[in-house]
Amino acid sequence: MDFVDLVRKRYSLRKYSSFPVATPVIEKCLEAARLAPSACNSQPWSFLVAATPEKVKPLAEAAFGGMYSMNAFAAAAPVLVVVLTERSRYSAALGGMFRGVQFSLMDIAIACEHISLQAAELGLGTCMFGWLNEKAVKKELDLPSSTKIDLMLSMGYPEDEEFLPPKKRKSLEDIRRFL
Amino acid sequence: MDFVDLVRKRYSLRKYSSFPVATPVIEKCLEAARLAPSACNSQPWSFLVAATPEKVKPLAEAAFGGMYSMNAFAAAAPVLVVVLTERSRYSAALGGMFRGVQFSLMDIAIACEHISLQAAELGLGTCMFGWLNEKAVKKELDLPSSTKIDLMLSMGYPEDEEFLPPKKRKSLEDIRRFL
Numbered sequence: 001m002d003f004v005d006l007v008r009k010r011y012s013l014r015k016y017s018s019f020p021v022a023t024p025v026i027e028k029c030l031e032a033a034r035l036a037p038s039a040c041n042s043q044p045w046s047f048l049v050a051a052t053p054e055k056v057k058p059l060a061e062a063a064f065g066g067m068y069s070m071n072a073f074a075a076a077a078p079v080l081v082v083v084l085t086e087r088s089r090y091s092a093a094l095g096g097m098f099r100g101v102q103f104s105l106m107d108i109a110i111a112c113e114h115i116s117l118q119a120a121e122l123g124l125g126t127c128m129f130g131w132l133n134e135k136a137v138k139k140e141l142d143l144p145s146s147t148k149i150d151l152m153l154s155m156g157y158p159e160d161e162e163f164l165p166p167k168k169r170k171s172l173e174d175i176r177r178f179l
Numbered sequence: 180m181d182f183v184d185l186v187r188k189r190y191s192l193r194k195y196s197s198f199p200v201a202t203p204v205i206e207k208c209l210e211a212a213r214l215a216p217s218a219c220n221s222q223p224w225s226f227l228v229a230a231t232p233e234k235v236k237p238l239a240e241a242a243f244g245g246m247y248s249m250n251a252f253a254a255a256a257p258v259l260v261v262v263l264t265e266r267s268r269y270s271a272a273l274g275g276m277f278r279g280v281q282f283s284l285m286d287i288a289i290a291c292e293h294i295s296l297q298a299a300e301l302g303l304g305t306c307m308f309g310w311l312n313e314k315a316v317k318k319e320l321d322l323p324s325s326t327k328i329d330l331m332l333s334m335g336y337p338e339d340e341e342f343l344p345p346k347k348r349k350s351l352e353d354i355r356r357f358l
Contacts, residue, residue, distance in 0.1 A: 003185060003300045004207070007214045007293060023357075028183070030355050034348055035186045037292070039309055043348060047355040055358045095310050101329045102284060103309050109285030110292045113216070114186060117296075121182045130218055130282050131274050141358070150280045169213055169222060176209050176226040178202075179234045179320070 001121060010116050011165050013125025016077045016156035025122055026051060026079060029155070032118035033111040039103035040092040045111050048082040048141065056080045062140035063132040063152055071129050077154035081115070082137060083108055085148040105150060112151055125158045180300060189295050190344050192304025195256045195335035204301055205230060205258060208334070211297035212290040218282035219271035224290050227261040227320065235259045241319035242311040242331055250308050256333035260294070261316060262287055264327040284329060291330055304337045 001009075030047055038044060050056045059082070060075035074080060088096065088104045096103040116126040129152040138147055180188075209226055217223060229235045238261070239254035253259060267275065267283045275282040295305040308331040317326055 001182075003180075003182075003297050004211050004214070006182060007211050007297075010216070012216065027351065030351060032183050032186050034351055034354060035183070035346055037189070037191065037295075037307070041347060043354070045354060048358055049355060050358045059358070099309065099311075099313070099329075101309055102281065105281060105284045106288030106309070106330075109288045113289045113292060116216075118182050118186075128216070130278065130280055130285070132278075134278070150278075151285075167214055168220060172206065172209060172213055175213060175222070175224060176228060179227055179229045179238070 006117055006121055008167065009164070010120040011125070011167075012127040013154075013156070013158055014073045014127060015159040016125070016154070017159045018076070018078065019157045020078045021051065021124065021156060023051070025124070026155070028122065029115045029118045029124075032114040036107070036111040036114045038107035038110070039096070040089045042088040042092045042104065042107060044086040044088045044104040045108045046084045046086055048084065050080045051078065059137065059140055062136040063129070065133060065136065068131055068133050071131060074127065074129065074154040077156045079155040081153040081155065082141065082149055083112060083151040083153065085150045108151055112153055115153060115155070119155055123157065124155055127154045129153065185296055185300055187346065188343070189299040190304070190346075191306040192333075192335070192337055193252045193306060194338040195304070195333070196338045197255070197257065198336045199257045200230065200303065200335055202230070204303070205334070207301065208294045208297045208303075211293040215286070215290040215293045217286035217289070218275070219268045221267040221271045221283065221286060223265040223267045223283040224287050225263045225265055227263065229259045230257065232257075238316065238319055241315040242308070244312060244315065247310055247312050250310060253306065253308065253331075253333040256335045258334040260332040260334065261320065261328060262291060262330040262332065264329045287330055291332055294332060294334070298334055302336065303334055306333045308332065
């Protein structure tokens with residue numbers, strides 16, 4: 001598939017079929033994340049994967065309860081991934097601090113987008129979440145309070161395989177200028 | 180091309196051929212960025228494109244002089260893109276502030292990775308830069324001081340078309356755990 005067609009095919013899936021995702025399929029998506037670029041090749045990510053309803057449901061309840069309930073639909077996804085933002089290499093952390101830019105946020109976002117694009121190629125849908133109850137997730141998973149969770153991601157097959165929402169985007173003229 | 184093969188093909192290109200990049204090719208890469216996902220569909224990006232040596236050289240000198248000179252190789256790239264981080268939608272900005280996570284950084288990183296992957300598919304190489312002299316770039320391009328430049332990107336054909344550096348990455352076992 002042409003890359004731009006894959007980009008067009010990816011959308012934020014919110015209605016999941018209950019059909020489970022086979023482990024090798026999940027692994028293939030994580031492999032695409034593993035190979036992602038990062039500042040100073042820091043690879044500041046790790047992934048905790050819930051892939052059974054018994055694991056997904058309490059995790060989704062912790063992450064998307066209360067004021068975060070706009071994302072509660074994720075409880076119906078067969079797979080839920082917690083992305084841990086790990087420490088960047090010293091050079092990237094120092095450079096980012098000097099520039100006032102958290103490079104690790106860029107890095108994990110790119111890795112997650114690799115998951116989403118790989119999933120789309122395999123006929124799966126995903127949704128990325130930045131709006132989540134980090135504290136409750138750490139409690140649910142018994143993670144140290146120093147753990148940083150900036151993103152989560154749901155994954156599964158779409159309930160409606162034909163559905164493809166139109167992309168609402170600014171025009172190219174609005175976002176680029178040749179110098 | 181399978182997505183994972185495209186991911187394997189993309190690397191940070193530092194040795195550019197002087198062969199120019201045709202405008203429709205640049206536009207195709209920007210189109211892939213335009214279609215990228217973002218928090219609350221904010222699309223908090225715009226792209227200033229230098230595509231002639233007359234525009235690239237002074238821009239590279241501003242961005243990558245002095246303590247930023249590890250990226251001075253970008254002066255030889257036929258295309259240099261300045262990514263402006265625009266304001267996110269109110270919901271994304273507020274949510275990000277509450278969470279202590281700058282969603283717009285994730286958004287522009289994903290958009291830039293779309294450029295890099297689209298470029299790789301077209302036989303081009305790219306390199307992303309977070310380490311740049313933002314103040315000098317703004318002065319060179321006569322941009323308001325409130326402008327935010329978190330990323331730049333070089334683009335062009337590789338001097339050595341056959342070269343593909345091995346990817347040094349942690350193993351999958353090191354970065355993922357099933358709950």
